[in-house]
Amino acid sequence: xxxxxxxxxxxxxxxxxxxxxxxxxxxxxxxxxxxxxxxxxxxxxxxxxxxxxxxxxxxxxxxxxxxxxxxxxxxxxxxxxxxxxxxxxxxxxxxxxxxxxxxxxxxxxxxxxxxxxxxxxxxxxxxxxxxxxxxxxxxxxxxxxxxxxxxxxxxxxxxxxxxxxxxxxxxxxxxxxxxxxxxxxxxxxxxxxxxxxxxxxxxxxxxxx
Numbered sequence: 001x002x003x004x005x006x007x008x009x010x011x012x013x014x015x016x017x018x019x020x021x022x023x024x025x026x027x028x029x030x031x032x033x034x035x036x037x038x039x040x041x042x043x044x045x046x047x048x049x050x051x052x053x054x055x056x057x058x059x060x061x062x063x064x065x066x067x068x069x070x071x072x073x074x075x076x077x078x079x080x081x082x083x084x085x086x087x088x089x090x091x092x093x094x095x096x097x098x099x100x101x102x103x104x105x106x107x108x109x110x111x112x113x114x115x116x117x118x119x120x121x122x123x124x125x126x127x128x129x130x131x132x133x134x135x136x137x138x139x140x141x142x143x144x145x146x147x148x149x150x151x152x153x154x155x156x157x158x159x160x161x162x163x164x165x166x167x168x169x170x171x172x173x174x175x176x177x178x179x180x181x182x183x184x185x186x187x188x189x190x191x192x193x194x195x196x197x198x199x200x201x202x203x204x205x206x207x208x209x
Contacts, residue, residue, distance in 0.1 A: 001188075006032045006096075007042060007055040009188050013098070014044065018051035022100040022199070025049060028180065029078035032096045032188055033088060039063050041088050041097075045075040063088045080182075082156035087184055090163045094184045096191040101180040102199055104206040110145050112177050117158040118146045123171070126204060131197035132171050145175045173198050 001009070010030045017023040028050060031043035042058040044050075059077050060070035066085040068077055078084075084097045112119050120142040123129075129139060144162055149155050155176060172194045173183040181198050185191030 001035070003034055003036065003042070004055070006035075006188060007058055010042075010044075010058075010096070011053050011055045013188070013192060014050045014053040017100055022102050023050035024101065028100045029080050029084070030096075030098050031084045031088075033063070033094065034060070035095065038092075040069060041084060043078050043081055043084055045071070046078050047076075061085060079152050082153045083159060083182060086156045086160045086163070087182070090160065091168060091184065093186055095186050096188040097182060097184045098191050098195050099180060099182040100195065102202065104199070104202040105175060105180045106178055107206050108175075108177075108202065108209065110177055112145055112147045114147050114149070116147070118144050118162055120166075121145050121175075123201060124204060124208070126201065128197045128200050128204075129171075131193055134170070141170055143171055143173065143175055144169055145177050148176050148179045175202075 010032050014030055026047050026049055029044045031041050034040040034042060040060050041063055042060050045057050045059050048057045056072060059068060059075050061077055061081055062069055063085065066082055080099055087097050088094055110119055110121050123141050123143050125138040146155055146158055172185060173181050175181050183191055183194040183198055185194050
């Protein structure tokens with residue numbers, strides 16, 4: 001898929017997620033890797049209403065260090081750009097990252113401490129996990145849940161430290177407590193599939209509390 005088509009596809013998802021009440025107002029951020037260079041990604045600009053997003057409301061960022069490479073006048077990167085940069089840099093096969101604020105992801109509380117930074121939380125071995133490409137019967141899986149620092153680069157650094165010390169999660173997503181899930185996939189379509197599965201998984205977890 002060329003870049004223009006990719007940005008159009010992500011824009012459609014933004015409108016869809018807004019209609020599902022996953023991205024109220026300016027909340028959340030979506031990105032796609034530029035397949036022509038593989039060293040850049042495009043992410044929704046800061047402050048853009050996700051129900052009214054246009055395919056021109058994206059900025060180009062370096063995968064290597066998060067440097068802003070290209071942006072229309074008046075646009076600046078999303079607040080969570082540093083998190084997307086870590087995910088793309090740590091997983092070269094990832095082509096898209098999606099971050100939303102669902103109700104259930106904010107209702108769930110895991111008590112992650114500021115100093116510890118993250119916890120690995122067990123997830124129920126329900127059928128939807130097959131959407132992640134995990135076909136084991138009753139798999140014993142966990143998801144990394146990170147403390148919601150006000151300073152987003154601090155969260156990004158903790159995610160990078162987790163990836164480099166603990167390893168890449170077996171499930172294609174992470175959760176920032178009191179904030180929302182971030183998922184990834186090899187393509188925009190795969191990332192979207194993962195996000196829908198994560199939403200259902202978190203709904204189940206919220207109802208079991």
